[in-house]
Amino acid sequence: MTRKKIERTIYLEDVPRQQALKQLLSHFRMPREVEWLPTVKALGRVTAEPIYACLSMPHYHASAMDGIAVRAEDTYGAHEQRPKQLVEGETFEYVDTGDPIPAGYNAVIMIEHVQELGEGKVQIIEPATPWQHIRPVGEDVVSGEMLLPQGHVIRPVDQGALLAGGILSVPVVKKPVVSIIPTGSELVQPTIDVTPGQIIEFNGTVFAGYIEQWGGSPRYYGIVKDDPEEIRAAILDCVRTSDIVLLNAGSSAGSEDFTVHLIAELGEVFTHGVATRPGKPVVLGKVEDTPVIGLPGYPVSAYLTLEWFVQPLICHYLGVSVPKRPKLEVTLGRRLVSTMGSEDFVRLNIGYVNGKYVANPLTRAAGVTMSLVKADGLLIVPPESLGYEQGEKVTVELYKPLETIRKSILFSGSHDLSIDLLSSLIKERDQDRQIISSHTGSMAGLMAIKKGETHVAGIHLLDEESGMYNIPFVQRYLKDEDVVLVRFLQREQGWIVPKGNPHQISSVQDIVDKNLIYVNRQRGAGTRILFDSLLAQNDLSVNDIRGYEREVYSHLNVAAAVKEGTADVGLGIYSAAKALDLDFVPVADESYDLLMSREFYESEGGQLLLAVMVSEAFKIQIEQLGGYKVKDIGQVVDLFSADLF
Amino acid sequence: MTRKKIERTIYLEDVPRQQALKQLLSHFRMPREVEWLPTVKALGRVTAEPIYACLSMPHYHASAMDGIAVRAEDTYGAHEQRPKQLVEGETFEYVDTGDPIPAGYNAVIMIEHVQELGEGKVQIIEPATPWQHIRPVGEDVVSGEMLLPQGHVIRPVDQGALLAGGILSVPVVKKPVVSIIPTGSELVQPTIDVTPGQIIEFNGTVFAGYIEQWGGSPRYYGIVKDDPEEIRAAILDCVRTSDIVLLNAGSSAGSEDFTVHLIAELGEVFTHGVATRPGKPVVLGKVEDTPVIGLPGYPVSAYLTLEWFVQPLICHYLGVSVPKRPKLEVTLGRRLVSTMGSEDFVRLNIGYVNGKYVANPLTRAAGVTMSLVKADGLLIVPPESLGYEQGEKVTVELYKPLETIRKSILFSGSHDLSIDLLSSLIKERDQDRQIISSHTGSMAGLMAIKKGETHVAGIHLLDEESGMYNIPFVQRYLKDEDVVLVRFLQREQGWIVPKGNPHQISSVQDIVDKNLIYVNRQRGAGTRILFDSLLAQNDLSVNDIRGYEREVYSHLNVAAAVKEGTADVGLGIYSAAKALDLDFVPVADESYDLLMSREFYESEGGQLLLAVMVSEAFKIQIEQLGGYKVKDIGQVVDLFSADLF
Known part of the structure; x- marks a missing residue:
């Protein structure tokens, strides 16, 4: 963190994405190099020219059946009352399927219709028509016929047709070489041994994977430091041996963002900055007639811009069209705000709830790789839109097959590590089904059930x-809804503290007395309600708590803050403390239950969830997690029995 | 063709396909072997268990912006009228995106909002809120969080999340080894040097391709002769080293079909014969607890049965669900007859004509590989159906993307080699667009335009x-339709005869006089109408022509019959004779024109077709084909001008 001279002489533009792409493609009439491959090795490759058969298939008149070859003329008049006799070698020959028709014969009679008389004689009771049960030369492929057009991605069945047509090797478009240059002095190769400030270089692996899938040949250059000399050398090295060159990152306008300057110096910059969120800081240019593209460093930005600009370049080179994802109309489960003037790319979870596809936006932070891993679909909000209201219908691109989305169990509400275990066990029984969970807190989960945005909500809401x-909350907020509350886990909440509990925390009063830093949960989280009730019980105010304003969204994030040392203590569940090897001081046992609509409860998915919940396998895994009791698990709570009031 | 003892003691069953599959899968609880791979090498592989992060991402509190790290408390009260000064090293530090937040600081102010005063001092005019522009530890991934469930196919973005989470190697399910044993004494390795009776072994390559794409590891055993001893040895060799064993063919009930006997002898046969057309003669069984499957020899049967039984076995092993193809509702362009009691699998071409998707069945012959190559979709006719009428709506599985289908130009009517060239040139200009042609003959093409089943029909209809x-036919049959007739090619029709014209044919009278064998075209073909008019002109009858009853469907098939020697002469176009290196005796010049609806003519596709037709590139290729004149090409014929009557 030494002082640096900050120079900011250039600014990012806001070029519309499609315009930037069109301009980029217009600069390159890529030299489509051709290579000849053995047909058996050409799977997935793109034909460089139309391919014509050089052999007919079949290449001889072949019997289509097991039977006898005859001359149709010899069979005319055969009848049940007047069978015709034929003599082997004179008026018939035995043939099996695929055998050539012996010279002079012009029809085949199925063996099932032939009565054998012995001594080389047979009789038939039906005449044959000429060419019956014969596969004539060229029935499948005629020599000279076009088998495949150019620009065709070779499938297994195409390989079959090529070989049948005597094509033993095929001209295919060479895979374009795409060099990947990761830049950044802070980058390190994947390791678990990292120190603060070091960033694991994983974008290059992701790029390589997509490039491979799109038909390119990725070449990983290796990490280059933030040094203009070294980056310049790497660019020059790559443009001479590659068809496309990628730099990642350094594409923005910061003090160490050299990409745009170097491309401008060595070649030409077409675009710096596109009107998208995320993905804005992209550089499109060329050096020595090779496209050079600077991609942003944040993973989500990087992968989106790769798809926008590098995939079309690869397809352009190969001479194939850019594949499109299937689309689906969905109902937005939450309101979504967008900025005017830029396209917003929003990752979403999608589920089929109450007869419609409901989509809930995931985090929009460009640094969250998991938002792409978890996404079922992508919503593109056009630049002129300010966003959408909850309940509005929008069209999204799908990342996953519709069948999988249709079977997903949407889970909302309070976070718990056991939900992932449930999901795993469900997927074991039904490959297509899993739990898609969003950690919104108990109150938000309860309201999501009310609004029909989710199948299941995990709640632990203490009525002071x-x-x-839980029960009083359901009675209060969902009294007109047909819902089912299912007993799930009794779990321990407690103070998550560093190993050895250095501040000897045992109560909320300790936090105040010792002036410790607390890490809080978001509004509406059951754990926050519990903490607030602890404050009330001890006549403490939120102003007494340092760090009360710092909100995180899950037990694991609370534990992470303690682990990192930016908080001394947080309130959370045992399994989160255990996962990060922290200590845990029990505070209260709470009921963590599952709330669901009756419709879901009675559905196939609901019943599978119930079955897994009460299974022995789940109990064993819960025991391993620790901090839970499974009393009454799976029992339906009587929400309106009189004795509750 | 020596006499064989035909023994037929077994018969094929008619087991419903789904029942046979269920029974097959129920026999195998496959040993899902696990292997550990470096994460960077795991693309496309299936996770063998849930994967949990062992590192948080970010693993330190990181600046999300280029700017300065501050203590939020120090910035409170900053205002445009009352800026706050901060001192480097005391109350602020410079940070770039990704830098760790220096100890003691808890917020970042963007560099754009910082005014530099020099000498290590800056001023700000707005307060910071705690944790602003900081990516806290675990924002993306928290150590202990589940990154991927088991049974997940690893995508590039998943590799990114794994590496970010400190997972450098992953447990994946081993690819199941699928051995492929081609059997048949008639089989030869791909070659263009074949003699009658030899069949090129290409099914094995096709199987290997699909197995690879489905996640298995194909192993090609090599061709085994039709000898029970050799096949038995191959099976035993393979079951001990493979997870699945395939035999192809010999799965039927013929005299040399040993598969079912050998599996029964060495293990157990579950099913022999399923109620499908094609694909019936399949054998499902096991030997030493390894599934052994006998697939039929005809290519279409072979690939369909592979998909029905081998893909589910591979997916079962991997623990993933069988992917489904997208579906589409289409209108049948032609009547379709089906047999009761068996599922029929019909390959179709599909196009978007007059506002609806129209599907036309391709040949149903199981030996025609090209019917799968050319298919846009597959219709499954259930066993209880007798088929569908023309115009009925049915749901099909798609083999190609809907965008491609939507842009296809459906071509019907008379066959000509120039259509493939047109299609290639169209595809060169628009990757997604090509001509899908079916050779139905001129009259059928004309009627397809009338019925709205096709975009374009190629016709050459001589009005005696x-x-x-052409014009009189359009006037007669399409007088109420808004159609456009476009001049296409003037082409030569003539006698296609063996090299050197051994029978010295120069007229239709020669064929009769010399008692030669003729190969005819199907009813409604323009070439047949021409031949019939030649007969009429010469006062000859169809009974005078040997072979008149043998109908083939294209010029190339006519040429193939002459080439093979089963006909002495046929009528056809010059380019077909040339393609098969035959001689050609000109008979007539004819107008081969393109008929289309006005709607298509005016559409983007129609205009592109027109543009390509009149292009220099097309003219050059047509000249190379030979036998054509391109006078007036692309001109619209005035169908109803007075002087035609």
């Missing part, structure tokens, strides 16, 4: 007045 | 009375 969990 | 081509 009655001291009772 | 007027001696005029």
Whole structure:
């Protein structure tokens, strides 16, 4: 963190994405190099020219059946009452399927219709028509016929047709070489041994994978430091041996973002900055007639811009069209705000709830790789839109097959590590089904059930007045809804503290007395309600708590803050403390239950969830996690029995 | 063709396909072997268990912006009228995106909002809120979080998340080894040097390609002769080293079909014969607890049965679900007859004509590989159906992307080699567009335009009375339709004869006088109409022509029959004779024109077709084919001008 001279002489533009792409492609009439491959090795490759058969298939008149070859003329008049006799070698020959028709014969009679008389004689009771049961020369392929056009991606069945047509080798378009240059002094190769400030270089692996899938040949150059000399050398080295060159990152306008300057110096910059969120800081240019593209460093930005600009370049080179994802109309489960003037790319989870596809936006932070891993679909909000209201219908591109989305169990509400285990066990029983969970907190989960945005909500809501969990909240907020509350886990909440509990925390009063830094959960989270009730019980105010304003969204994030040392203590569940090897001081046992609509409860997915929940396998895994009791698990709570009031 | 003892003691069953599959899968609880791969090499592989992060991402609190790290408390009260000064090293530090937040600081201010005063001092005019522009530890991934479930096919973005989460190697399911044993004494390795009776072994290559794409590891055993001893040895060799064993063919009930006997002898046969057309003669069984499957020899049967039984076995092993193809509702362009009691699998071409998707069945012959190569979709006719009428709506599985199908130009009518050239040139200008042609003959093409089943019909219909081509037919049959007739090619029709014209044919009278064998075209073909008019002109009858009853469907098939020697002469176009290196005796010049609806003519596809037709590139290629004149090409014929009558 030494002081640096900050120079900012250039600014990012806001070029519309499609315009930037069109301009990029217009600069390159790529030299489509051709290579000849043995047909058996050409799977997935793109034909460089139309391919014509040089052999007919079949290449001789072949019997289509097991039977006898005859002259149709010899069989005329055969009848049940007047069978015709034929003599082997004179008026018939035995043939099997695929055998050539012996010279002079012009029809085949199926063996099932032939009565054998012995001594080389047979009789038939039906005449044959000329050419019956014969596959004539060229039935499948005629020599000279076009088998495949140019620009065709060779499938296994195409290989079959090529070989049948006597094509033993095929001209295919060479895979374009795409060099990947990761730049950044902070980058390190994948390791688990990292120190603060070091960033694991994984974008290059992701790029390589997509390039491979799109038909290119990725070449990983290796990490280059933030040094203009070294980056310049790498660019010059790559443009001479590659068809496309990628730099990642350094594409923005910061003090160490050299990409745009170097491309401008060595060649030409077409675009710096596109009107998208995320993905804006992209550089499109060329050096020595090779496209050179600077991609942003944040993973989500990087992969989106790769798809926008590098995939079309590869397809352009190969002479194939850019494949499109299937689309689906969905109902937005939440309101979505967008900025005017730029396209917004929003990752979404999608589920089939109450007869419609409901989509809930995932985090929009460009640094969150998991938002792409978890996404079922992508919504592109056009530049002129300010966003959409909850309940509005929008069209999204799908990342996953519709059948899988249709079977997903949407889970909302309070976070718990056991939900992932449930999902795994469900997927074991039904490959297509899993739980898609979003950690929104108990209250948000309860409201999501009310609004029909989710199948299941995990809730642990303590009613201060009655001291009772969950039931009073359901009665209060969902009294007109047909819902089912299922007992799930009894779990321990407690203080998550560093190993050895250095501040000897045992109560909320300790946090205040010792002036410790607390890490809080978001509004509406059951854990926050529990903490607030602890404050109330001890006559403490939120102003007494340092760090009360710092909100995180899951037990694991609380534990991570403690682990990192930016908080001394947080409230959370045992399994989160255990996962990060922290200590845990129990505070309360709570009821963590599952709330669902009756419709889902009674559905195939709901019943599978129930079955897995009460299975022995789940109990064993829950025990390994620790901090839970499974009493009454799977039992339906009687929400409106009189004794609750 | 020596006499064989035909023994037929077994018969094929008619087991419903789904029942046979269920029974097959129920026999195998496959040992899902696990292997550990470096994450960077795991693309496309299937996770063998859930994967949990062992590193948080980011693993330190990181600046999300280029700017300065501050303590939020120090910035409170900053205002445009009352800026706050901060001192480097005391109350702020410079940070770039990704830098760790220096100890003691808890917020970042973007560099754009910082005014530099020099000498290590800056001023700000807005306060920071705690944790602003900081990516806290675990924002993306928290150590202990589940990154991927088991049974997940690893995508590039998943590799990114794994590496970010410190997962450098992953447990994946081993690819199941699928051995392919081609059997048949008639089989030869791909070659263009074949003699009658030899069959090129290409099914094995096709199988290997699909197995690869489905996630298996294909192993090609090599051709085994039709000898029970050799086949038995191959099976035993393979079952011990493979997870699945395929035999192809010999799966039927013929005299040399040993598969079912050998599997029964060495293990157990579950099913012999399924109720499908094609694909019936399949054998499902096991030997030493390894699935052994006998696939039929005809290519279409072989690839369909592979998909029905081998793909589910591979997916079962891998623990993933069988992917489904997208579906589409289409209108049948032609009547389709099906047999009761068996599922029929019909390959179709599909095009978007007059606002609806129209599907036309391709040949149903199981030996025609090209019917799968050319298919846009597959219709499964259930066992209880007798078929569908023309115009009925049915749902099909798609083999090609809908965008491609939507842009296809459906071509019907008379066959000509120039159509393939047109298609290539169209595809060169628009990757997604090509001509899908079916050779139905001129009259059928004309009627397909009338019925709205096709975009374009190629016709060359000689009106005997007027001696005029095409126009009288359009006037007669399509007088109420808004159609456009476009001049295409003037082409030579003539006698296609063996090299050197051994029978010295120069007229139709020669064929009769010399008692030669003729190969005819199907009813409604323009060439047949021409031949019939030649007969009429010479006062000859169809009974005078040997072979008149043998109908083939294209010029190339006519040429193939002459080439093979089963006909002495046929009528056809010059380019077909040339393609098979035959001689050609000109008979007539004819107008081969393109008929289309006005709607298509005016559409983007129609205009592209027109543009390509009149292009220099097309003219050059047509000249190379030979036998054509391109006078007036692309001109619209005035169909109803007075002087035609």
